[in-house]
Amino acid sequence: MGDHARRYRVGIDFLRFLRRFGMPEPVPLFLAPMAGVTDVAYRLLAKEAGADFTATEFTAASGLSRQDAKSWAKVETHPRESPFIPQIFGGIEDEMVETARLLSKDADVVDLNFGCPAPKVTKTCAGAAMMGEPDNLVRMVERCIEASDVPVSVKMRLGTNQDTLTVLEIAERCAELGVLRVCVHGRTLAQKYRGVADWDMIAKVVEVCEPYDTPVIANGDVIDASSAAKCLEVTNAQGLMIGRGAIGDPCIFGRIKNELGWEEFDAPWGDANQAGQKHWAWNRYVELVDEIGGPYAARNMKQHAISFTKGLPGGRELRPHLHAIKNFRLIGEPLNIALEAFSERRHNTLIVPEAIEAAAIASQAGGWRR
Helix, strand or coil: CHHHHHHHHHHHHHHHHHHHHHCCCCCEEEEECCCCCCCHHHHHHHHHHHCECCCCCCHHHHHHCCHHHHHHCCCCCCCCCCCCEEHHHHHHHHHHHHHHHHHHCCCCCEEEEEECCCCCHHCCCCCCHHHHHHHHHHHHHHHHHCCCCCCCEEEECCCCCCCCHHHHHHHHHHHHHHCCCCCEEECCCCCCCCCCCHHHHHHHHHHHHHHHCEEEEEEECCCCHHHHHHHHHHHHCCCEEEEHCCCCCCCCCHHHHHHHCCCCCCCCCCCCCCHHHHHHHHHHHHHHHHCCCCCCCCCCCCHHHHHHHCCCCHHHHHHHEEEEEEEHHHHHHHCCCCHHHHHHCCCCCCCCHHHHHHHHHHHHCCCCCC
16 A cells, blocks of 8 residues: 555544544545646645645546647646646546556556546546446456556546436445545536535445445535535545636635634635635736746636636626637736736726736737647
8 A cells, every 4th residue: 555545544544533522524625627627737726725635637548548748738747746646537448547557657646537427528438428337437447456556546426317326336346446535426427517416325425435444535516614514414425526616716625624623724815805815826826837837837827717707796797808818828917907906905896997908918919829
């Protein structure tokens, strides 16, 4: 058992000790792997903002196994990133096995995705579509474990639809194989992100994995400290994974820790309100992109910038101005101006004249070239 796996098992034993005596239970918080979101800079940002674990964008094993440069850019890492957890998906067993072997040379954990509901993924019988083929999925996991030099974890859904909830069988079989942990999103493939996550079913997954000492991470509908506490109460899970709630708001992790009294998290944004937190986080993300450098570091900047405006007054009106900026690296300053003015209450909306002017100037510049 590697150091990462050993530390994780000790942590789970400690949680059981706390539960026995009715004490508060801090659990690790995970940033979910998301395409177009969890690039290196955003993962480092999330860790600074309170996340305990992060994973790369989910990446096709087909591209990695044939050494596609853009695919490998999605699983790049940084010396400060620890642990490094690349996530892969694919419907061809040999490609998944070879990719797990390749990634295990530098990774601390290799995570296998059986939860993505995107049609472009599931049409090749990859992602959540694999939940409809339990034997094939489990054989793939077994072979990846054999090929990898580091622990393997899995992320899955409840099944392909409400009539075929295969998660209990698959999770238990994966636990029996010795996966490091099982993460479960509480919806089916057919649901995608509609409806409500079924935390009760995740609780059943926790039960079937317990005899194997395999921790279960609950995912779905955790958007703040209140929902985090409720999810843990219902599921008894050993960790929480946050996806959509962390898009444009990486500070959610630190807020949950502080509001639940899990630890004295030293928030780098001080006592700023949520708008101020977004201002800090956006500037820090831009700094990290510049620090990382390279041809792909800024590839998600526009998508992140748009996400940071959501939920704030004037965000919808500001977004067209940001969309007009073709050079990704020039999008930082207009959004910085808007967030700063709004968070400091100099404006009651993100529609700040100076930000609009800065965006207009930036939009006149040429497009970004790798």
